[in-house]
Amino acid sequence: MKRFAMCGVSQRAMGMFIRPMVENFSETCELVGLLDQDEKRFSECKADIPQVSSVCEFKESQFEEMVAETKPDVVIVASRDDTHVTYILKALKHNLDVITEKPMATTAFDCKRIMKAEEESLGNVTVTFNYRYNPYHMKIKEMIMEGKIGKVTSVDLNWYIDTYHGSSYFQRWNRKREYSGGLSIHKSSHHFDLINWWLDQSPVEVFAFGGLNYYGSQSDYNPEKKDGRHCGTCDVSQHCAYYSRWNARGKGVKVRDDHIKSDTGREKGYTDYRPDQCIFDSDIDIEDTYTGTVRYDKGSLLSYSINFSLPYEGYRLAINGTKGRIESMEYHAPSRVPFPTPEQTIDYIPLFGSKETIHVVKREGGHGGGDPVLQEDLFWGADPLRSYAILSGSRDGAYAVATGEAMWRSVKENRSMMVEELLSGEEQQRKDIHRV
Numbered sequence: 023m024k025r026f027a028m029c030g031v032s033q034r035a036m037g038m039f040i041r042p043m044v045e046n047f048s049e050t051c052e053l054v055g056l057l058d059q060d061e062k063r064f065s066e067c068k069a070d071i072p073q074v075s076s077v078c079e080f081k082e083s084q085f086e087e088m089v090a091e092t093k094p095d096v097v098i099v100a101s102r103d104d105t106h107v108t109y110i111l112k113a114l115k116h117n118l119d120v121i122t123e124k125p126m127a128t129t130a131f132d133c134k135r136i137m138k139a140e141e142e143s144l145g146n147v148t149v150t151f152n153y154r155y156n157p158y159h160m161k162i163k164e165m166i167m168e169g170k171i172g173k174v175t176s177v178d179l180n181w182y183i184d185t186y187h188g189s190s191y192f193q194r195w196n197r198k199r200e201y202s203g204g205l206s207i208h209k210s211s212h213h214f215d216l217i218n219w220w221l222d223q224s225p226v227e228v229f230a231f232g233g234l235n236y237y238g239s240q241s242d243y244n245p246e247k248k249d250g251r252h253c254g255t256c257d258v259s260q261h262c263a264y265y266s267r268w269n270a271r272g273k274g275v276k277v278r279d280d281h282i283k284s285d286t287g288r289e290k291g292y293t294d295y296r297p298d299q300c301i302f303d304s305d306i307d308i309e310d311t312y313t314g315t316v317r318y319d320k321g322s323l324l325s326y327s328i329n330f331s332l333p334y335e336g337y338r339l340a341i342n343g344t345k346g347r348i349e350s351m352e353y354h355a356p357s358r359v360p361f362p363t364p365e366q367t368i369d370y371i372p373l374f375g376s377k378e379t380i381h382v383v384k385r386e387g388g389h390g391g392g393d394p395v396l397q398e399d400l401f402w403g404a405d406p407l408r409s410y411a412i413l414s415g416s417r418d419g420a421y422a423v424a425t426g427e428a429m430w431r432s433v434k435e436n437r438s439m440m441v442e443e444l445l446s447g448e449e450q451q452r453k454d455i456h457r458v
């Protein structure tokens with residue numbers, strides 16, 4: 023029996039790790055400890071998943087006690103992003119394996135610390151990049167590996183987040199760079215990891231533009247310039263286009279996905295924190311729009327954009343190679359798209375020849391069917407019949423974060439950023455010198 027301790031009893035922890043562990047993997051896996059800075063998270067979790075009602079609870083400061091008392095084999099980290107590094111380093115010090123949610127950390131500097139600690143530990147770090155496990159994304163990986171498009175020369179990836187999902191980031195801790203690293207790390211690290219994995223290349227240089235256009239106090243949609251409101255009690259919510267689009271006039275959330283906490287009383291799941299903060303607060307310090315260019319070590323180029331306030335959600339992808347091109351367009355969450363959507367396919371267009379359209383075998387489950395297959399690899403070990411590596415390690419986690427950091431720093435400093443400089447800590451040292 024493998025013993026798992028959970029750092030951060032978040033929504034994601036409950037849905038991705040705790041419930042699957044007790045419902046699908048209990049023959050070989052046992053949850054032995056729960057750690058969180060907010061004790062209310064334990065009662066929330068135990069009310070929702072009664073099978074874990076006797077699992078021991080530990081405060082933020084009790085990591086050592088948790089390890090001594092529960093003797094875990096693996097520490098799973100799914101707390102607020104900025105806290106990942108602390109628990110990863112502590113677990114590695116005990117030579118324990120770590121499974122961490124993305125982003126591995128919120129700065130390249132912390133990623134470097136994790137990689138160094140892993141080198142000195144018997145423990146291994148796995149980063150749960152679930153987008154890799156989406157069947158469309160696996161098929162694209164296989165097509166590139168088969169050489170169907172030859173050597174990849176350039177990638178166009180435009181990612182669209184709708185007003186429902188996009189605004190949710192600005193209601194929660196994610197809206198502060200100190201907690202999430204900003205959305206070029208918190209969200210785009212998924213996309214940068216996909217590209218790194220598909221191309222089997224590492225990012226070298228990044229240049230980007232970005233801005234805060236929809237959220238924050240200067241937004242054209244802000245019904246009243248006033249800080250500190252919450253959707254659950256807001257008296258101008260009916261004048262808020264984002265609130266009215268997705269909620270009834272009564273205070274009940276109509277539409278759900280795993281980025282929104284629950285239908286009613288969302289704020290009640292935490293002690294000193296509300297996930298329904300006003301998206302127009304002036305303390306929001308991250309961007310909601312980016313365009314950027316990335317250069318890779320074996321010569322490929324990426325043209326990337328992401329926007330967190332669009333009328334529908336999905337992505338548009340093209341991968342160009344010396345022998346042909348792959349194209350795909352996805353609409354996420356079709357129930358939220360205000361028009362009929364076509365089913366996703368992958369088009370393969372050889373440079374000289376006929377186009378083929380591929381209908382991928384779909385799977386059930388979260389994140390396009392990726393989450394359940396990832397859970398099997400995490401709890402049973404990587405599928406030995408798969409012919410290529412798909413589980414991510416600390417190096418993958420680090421390059422994804424460093425690309426995201428390079429992107430927001432490029433926006434701020436209006437210059438291109440070298441990924442290795444961020445990872446080596448030179449950038450951090452340069453900043454420290456300037457601070458002194």
Ligand SMILES: NC(=O)c1ccc[n+]([C@@H]2O[C@H](COP(=O)([O-])OP(=O)(O)OC[C@H]3O[C@@H](n4cnc5c(N)ncnc54)[C@H](O)[C@@H]3O)[C@@H](O)[C@H]2O)c1
Pocket residue numbers: 029030031032033034035057058059060063082100101102103105123124125150152208389
């Ligand atoms: N892979 C995916 O598709 C995906 C999807 C959603 C979330 N996530 C990741 O999962 C994690 C949780 O996200 P969420 O939206 O479910 O969060 P959440 O807001 O539901 O929970 C965050 C938790 O972190 C806890 N926490 C804060 N500071 C802490 C500390 N110092 N020590 C221990 N716990 C602390 C909070 O009390 C809370 O329980 C994040 O890292 C997020 O990036 C990944």
